[in-house]
Amino acid sequence: MLAIPQPGGFSFYKPGAIINATDTGYLRITTLLINNQPYADSIMPEFIKRLELPHDQNNIIIEYAAMDWVYPAKTKYRYLVEGIPGQDTWMPNDEARLNFAGLQPGKYVLHVRAMNNSGNWSNELVLPIIIRSPFWKTAWFIALLAALILFSGWQLFRYRVAQVKKLHSMRNNISRNLHDDIGASLSNIGILNELAKRNLKTNDQKANEYLERAAEDIQHISDNLGDIVWNINPLFDNINNLFIRMKRYAADMAEGKNILCSFDLPESADLNMPMDKRRDFYLLFKEAVNNMVKHSFAKNAWIIIELTSSHLTLEIRDDGKGFEESLVKEGNGLFNMQQRAQQLKGKLTIQSAAGKGTSLLFRMPV
Structure with missing residues (x-):
């Protein structure tokens, strides 16, 4: 350095x-x-x-x-x-x-x-x-999206198959009802008509009885056809239409037996009920009203319907003669009502006592 x-x-x-x-x-x-x-x-x-x-x-x-x-x-x-x-x-x-x-x-x-x-x-x-x-271009996201599309397609396919099966089942039910109920009634009408012809010249009273029974069967067929058409019409899916039809039916039936029938129904409800549920609920109601009209000998009846966001409740009470509860499961269409209650996943209870009237309570999820 x-x-x-x-x-x-x-x-x-x-x-x-x-x-x-x-x-x-x-x-x-x-x-x-x-x-x-x-x-x-x-x-x-x-x-x-x-x-x-x-x-x-x-x-x-x-x-x-x-x-x-x-x-x-x-x-x-x-x-x-x-x-x-x-x-x-x-x-x-x-x-x-x-x-x-x-x-x-x-x-x-x-x-x-x-x-x-x-x-x-x-x-x-x-x-x-x-x-x-970006995550939407990664392999895992594309695989997940593909799986989701496949799953959605499969679910859509299953839904369509279920809808086809549901439609097929509905057609079978309609066909079965027409064949079993209406077909039997038509056969009975033919028999009654033939009997009326045979007795027309010899026994007018007997002939008239046969004709009256034939007229009842004709009315029965008309009612059943009306129920079928009403039930499959999508315009009547809203539950308000169901309440209106129930009130009209009960009022007509009660009037024929001079029963004063009071109604307490929801004024307006924004709920669509599937066709099969609507049919079963209406038929359960008709069976209950028919039993009350035919067997109660009541002077007054009360029909109450309550609808919440989760449940539909039907109550039918009368001040008729009642019956022993030990006979609840026997006759009078009670077995059919229990079957429909099970199909609706609801609970049906009937309370009655001789001389104290009858109370029917049915509660189902909506």
């Missing part, structure tokens, strides 16, 4: 410390911007070894420099990017600045080198860049 006197001191010279112009400077990243904002981890960007970003942070600006203290203005740069077509071979970039706008999700590798004025290349700067896919 040599000491050279200078005004006010010495300058020290070390021959081995002279910079060799053939050496290249250290290449490093000086600036890193993501969406025109400094990268959160870029306080010292030269130490970043890997860049992984979400899909919406895909605009990247990178500035770099070689620490060449001899002829920095003559430093030349080149780069290539693995993963970008057209930029995957070495290309000059003397501005020492790269702008990647709108990078698609994927993996990229940036390579940069610098050459000094002597034609010597620097170390190679390598920076892996990963742009993550």
